[in-house]
Amino acid sequence: xxxxxIDLFKETLEITDDSVxxxxxxxxxxxxxxxxxxSVIAMIDEEYDVVIxxxxxxxxxxxxDVINEIKNRS
Amino acid sequence: xxxxxxNNVAIKGIAACVPEHIEDNKTLSLLGGSDxxxxxxxxxxxxxxxxxxxxxxxxxDLCFEAADRLLKELEWGSDEVDCLIFVSQTPDYILPATSxxxxxxxxxxTDCFAIDISLGCSGWVYGLSTIxxxxxxxxxxxxxxxxxxxxxxxxxxxxxxxxxxxxxxxTATALEYTEGSGSIMFHMGTDxxxxxxxxxxxxxxxxxxxxxxxxxxxxxxxxxxxxLQSILNGPAVFTFGITKAPRSVNTxxxxxxxxxxxxxxxxxxxxxxxxxxxxxxxxxxDPSKVPYSLREYGNTSSASIPLTIVAELAPVLxxxxxxxxxxxxGVGLSWASVVFDTTNLVCPDVILLNATPKTIPQ
Numbered sequence: 186x187x188x189x190x191i192d193l194f195k196e197t198l199e200i201t202d203d204s205v206x207x208x209x210x211x212x213x214x215x216x217x218x219x220x221x222x223x224s225v226i227a228m229i230d231e232e233y234d235v236v237i238x239x240x241x242x243x244x245x246x247x248x249x250d251v252i253n254e255i256k257n258r259s
Numbered sequence: 260x261x262x263x264x265x266n267n268v269a270i271k272g273i274a275a276c277v278p279e280h281i282e283d284n285k286t287l288s289l290l291g292g293s294d295x296x297x298x299x300x301x302x303x304x305x306x307x308x309x310x311x312x313x314x315x316x317x318x319x320d321l322c323f324e325a326a327d328r329l330l331k332e333l334e335w336g337s338d339e340v341d342c343l344i345f346v347s348q349t350p351d352y353i354l355p356a357t358s359x360x361x362x363x364x365x366x367x368x369t370d371c372f373a374i375d376i377s378l379g380c381s382g383w384v385y386g387l388s389t390i391x392x393x394x395x396x397x398x399x400x401x402x403x404x405x406x407x408x409x410x411x412x413x414x415x416x417x418x419x420x421x422x423x424x425x426x427x428x429x430t431a432t433a434l435e436y437t438e439g440s441g442s443i444m445f446h447m448g449t450d451x452x453x454x455x456x457x458x459x460x461x462x463x464x465x466x467x468x469x470x471x472x473x474x475x476x477x478x479x480x481x482x483x484x485x486x487l488q489s490i491l492n493g494p495a496v497f498t499f500g501i502t503k504a505p506r507s508v509n510t511x512x513x514x515x516x517x518x519x520x521x522x523x524x525x526x527x528x529x530x531x532x533x534x535x536x537x538x539x540x541x542x543x544x545d546p547s548k549v550p551y552s553l554r555e556y557g558n559t560s561s562a563s564i565p566l567t568i569v570a571e572l573a574p575v576l577x578x579x580x581x582x583x584x585x586x587x588x589g590v591g592l593s594w595a596s597v598v599f600d601t602t603n604l605v606c607p608d609v610i611l612l613n614a615t616p617k618t619i620p621q
Contacts (some may be wrong), residue, residue, distance in 0.1 A: 219420050220302050223497050227537050236502050239456075239495035 190252050197228045199223070207249040225251075236259060262448040262514055262619045265529025266390040269440035272433040272605030274329040275569040277426065277556065278310035278323040279611040284308070289419050299423060304532025304553040308426035310411045314614040318347045319357050321429025322405035323364055324610050329403075329431045330365070332605050337365055341399035344390045346382035346406040346561050348590070350375060360406060374398065379457070379460065380528045381408050382561030383430070383448075384597050388445045391433055399437050406433040408560035412458060415484035417475075421491040424531060426557035431566035433605070443599045446511040448503065453592035456495040456580035461486035496589065500534050505541040507596040511584070517598060519544060521582060524572060528587035529553045529563040538586075563587075566609070573606040 187207060195205050198216040207226075211217055222242075229251075230236050235258045245251050266479050281383035284306055290296040300306050306620035310395065319578070330337060343365075345358040358373035367373075372393065383406045390404045414422045419450075455459045461472040484490075504527065512519065525544050527535050532553055539549050550571035559566055564585045568576065575581065581601050 197442045212489060217491050220298065222494050223533060224302070225493060226497055227501070227533060230501060230537065231540075236498050239492060 187252055191248065193228055193232055194248065197224045205248060209248050210246055213249055229255060233259060261390060262449035263388045263390045263445035264566055265395045265443045267397065267436060267438050267440055268391045268394045268434055268443060270432060270599055271332050271435050271436040272329050273565045273568055274607050275379060275428060275562065275566040276324040276610040276612050278311045278316055279613040280312040282308045282310050284423050284463065287423055290423060302533050303424055304551065305424055305557040306554045308557040311409050311427050316614045317351050318349045318407045318409050318429050319351050319361055321612060322407055322431060323361060325429055326365055326403055326405055326431035328607050328610055329433050332523050332607050335401060335434055338368045340367045340371060340391060340403055342393055342402040344369060344376060344386050344404050346376045346378055346386040347408055348377055348379050349409045360476060378591065378593055379408065379543040379560045381587040381591065381595045383564045383595040384585060384587045385447065388447065391443050394434060394436050398602050402434045403433065406565065406570045407562035410560050413489045415488040418484040420482055420493060421489060424558050426559050428559040428562035428566050429558060430562045432565055438444055441600045444511060444515045444598060445595065446514065447509050448507060448593040450592045453495060456592060457489065457590040458494040459487060468596055469596045484540045497534055499592055500530055500588045501537045503594045504538045504586050507594050508542055508586050511598060512517050512595045522584045523581045524583050525549050526564050526567050526583060526585045528589060529558050529567060530589065531558065569606055570609050570615050576601050576604040576606055578603055
């Protein structure tokens with residue numbers, strides 16, 4: 186699931202290089218902003234049928250945190 | 260469960276009025292260049308917005324023009340209107356209620372029921388449920404529901420996360436007690452846990468206007484606002500909308516044993532394109548049944564559903580019978596869905612209101 190999520194995440198943020206890894210702190214990516222945030226929420230809902238609410242998303246720091254949150258809710 | 264079912268009350272006409280002044284997001288310096296503007300427009304769907312632009316125009320001015328035109332087109336005498344509901348979060352004054360001012364300005368009889376309702380995005384549907392319920396007993400025959408906001412006045416012009424999304428508009432919806440006109444069916448919901456997702460912190464009576472209210476803070480990099488300007492927690496509202504709106508639509512359809520195929524058009528509150536498309540795809544509704552007015556008008560709060568009907572569906576609705584489902588969600592947090600029928604709906608073109616800019620007292 187991790188590789189697929191990273192691909193989807195990169196596609197959502199229109200990232201083509203290798204800057205996204207499991208330990209990447211996604212808020213530090215130059216492509217991250219409020220629109221990117223909404224796009225990622227929408228992508229997770231679309232692909233995994235999981236809606237992570239804003240207040241819960243705040244606690245997630247790395248890409249791996251997001252993947253674990255999706256697994257916990259699926 | 261908040262299900263409302265009204266018989267013998269029909270929607271006879273809908274009109275909408277916007278300020279003539281247009282802001283173009285493609286050239287809005289706040290968005291910081293054409294690439295970012297293009298991305299913003301692509302994601303939100305908002306390219307142009309009609310704004311009061313410092314003229315001092317109020318929501319009531321826009322609603323007055325819409326109501327005045329609608330009464331003329333319907334050939335209703337102003338003394339025939341028995342009730343008026345004004346739904347807005349940008350009233351003329353803290354007191355008195357703007358509905359009282361509009362009763363007089365429209366020349367309505369003093370034998371008139373008039374109240375204000377303070378709701379935003381969900382306001383047209385909530386207002387419709389209130390006025391239809393009031394009229395269903397048959398003693399009040401004709402009613403006006405006026406909804407809208409001058410939302411741009413409440414947003415910081417230095418807040419790129421909110422300012423470029425919103426436009427200003429006022430609308431009028433005319434209802435009449437008509438035996439055998441069919442049903443209007445509602446489902447509503449409320450979750451005040453999210454009260455601070457969209458809010459203006461100061462200027463009410465919890466946080467009275469004070470010496471700090473006008474201090475501008477940088478709340479996030481590049482986002483500046485004071486405490487009399489609206490907060491919008493985008494991700495919180497987004498997750499709320501894509502969860503609650505589809506559920507509300509499905510609850511309404513299931514409760515009244517309706518199928519999506521029974522509905523000619525689904526008109527959603529115009530929040531932003533990504534959110535609305537998400538809701539549409541979750542409900543598996545064909546795009547041809549879902550009109551948008553976001554590109555021309557942006558998010559216009561409680562005016563967005565009637566404005567979309569007038570701007571996008573008027574040529575179709577002017578003749579024949581149609582069944583519409585409308586669903587709205589936002590500030591409160593509050594949401595509501597409705598199914599109603601129209602027959603030869605009176606629907607004048609969107610009115611553009613010009614106003615000479617006047618100096619706002621400092």
